[in-house]
Amino acid sequence: MQRKHLGEHYILELFDCDNKLLNDVEGIKEIMIAAAVAANATIVTKYFHQFSPYGISGTIVIEESHFNIHTWPEHGFAAVDLFTCGDSLQPEKAKSLIIRELKSQNHDYSTIKRGVFKK
Amino acid sequence: MQRKHLGEHYILELFDCDNKLLNDVEGIKEIMIAAAVAANATIVTKYFHQFSPYGISGTIVIEESHFNIHTWPEHGFAAVDLFTCGDSLQPEKAKSLIIRELKSQNHDYSTIKRGVFKK
Numbered sequence: 001m002q003r004k005h006l007g008e009h010y011i012l013e014l015f016d017c018d019n020k021l022l023n024d025v026e027g028i029k030e031i032m033i034a035a036a037v038a039a040n041a042t043i044v045t046k047y048f049h050q051f052s053p054y055g056i057s058g059t060i061v062i063e064e065s066h067f068n069i070h071t072w073p074e075h076g077f078a079a080v081d082l083f084t085c086g087d088s089l090q091p092e093k094a095k096s097l098i099i100r101e102l103k104s105q106n107h108d109y110s111t112i113k114r115g116v117f118k119k
Numbered sequence: 120m121q122r123k124h125l126g127e128h129y130i131l132e133l134f135d136c137d138n139k140l141l142n143d144v145e146g147i148k149e150i151m152i153a154a155a156v157a158a159n160a161t162i163v164t165k166y167f168h169q170f171s172p173y174g175i176s177g178t179i180v181i182e183e184s185h186f187n188i189h190t191w192p193e194h195g196f197a198a199v200d201l202f203t204c205g206d207s208l209q210p211e212k213a214k215s216l217i218i219r220e221l222k223s224q225n226h227d228y229s230t231i232k233r234g235v236f237k238k
Contacts, residue, residue, distance in 0.1 A: 006191055006194065006196065006198070007189070007198060009130075009198075011128075011231065011233075013233065013234065013235070015236075044168055044176075045166055045168070047164055047166065047178075047180055049163055049164070049180060051182075057163075057180055057184065057185065059166075059178050059180060059185060059187075061166060061168060061176055061178060063170075065176065065189055066176065066178060066187055066189075068178075068185055068187070068202075070126070070184055070185075070202070070204075072125055072234065075125065075234065075236070077125065077234050077236075079125070079126060079128075079202075079233045079234055081200070081202075083187075083189070083198075083200075085189075112130065114130075114132065114198045115132065115191065115194065115196050115198055116132070117134075117194070117196075
């Protein structure tokens with residue numbers, strides 16, 4: 001049986017982050033752009049939305065799929081998705097950068113293979 | 120132990136879809152918007168990108184998180200993410216609509232709870 005897959009999807013659960021930063025839309029945007037650059041991704045477009053009074057949703061469409069973040073400052077929590085395809089990307093660099101910059105003291109992550117074909 | 124979680128994330132793997140539709144950016148956009156409406160989501164913004172020669176990436180930012188799709192027409196495959204938070208949404212309706220409209224003959228899905236706090 002030959003296996004191939006089309007994409008890699010990191011699911012990050014970031015607890016005990018810097019609450020103030022999680023409600024700073026410009027700061028979150030900078031971190032996510034830096035993460036895309038660190039991963040060697042090519043940015044197509046980006047959109048960041050500040051909810052009132054709390055929370056940010058951000059998406060970066062990259063040539064190689066997408067990066068997403070949703071923050072809950074009131075819980076010190078951020079959910080991050082790093083979906084990449086192709087062999088030239090280094091999503092683990094984006095993962096490390098985001099964890100470090102959000103000052104997460106406690107995190108979980110998993111990696112899912114997307115588009116797995118059994119032949 | 121009390122458990123609470125902040126979001127629900129459907130991961131859909133759609134195989135054996137209508138190849139032509141998977142490369143029709145307007146058709147994919149219509150389906151994803153219809154899915155957001157079916158789920159009772161509030162659309163904040165949307166972005167759909169046609170790659171050359173094959174493939175579409177689409178994202179819909181909703182008040183309640185996001186919907187995403189990436190298509191590989193050459194493989195008849197689409198990867199869809201439906202990330203929602205709050206109790207008023209019905210993401211399973213979006214899931215059914217997308218599977219039906221893309222004419223997927225073979226699919227897998229899983230649901231991940233995001234932001235699970237143990238107390």
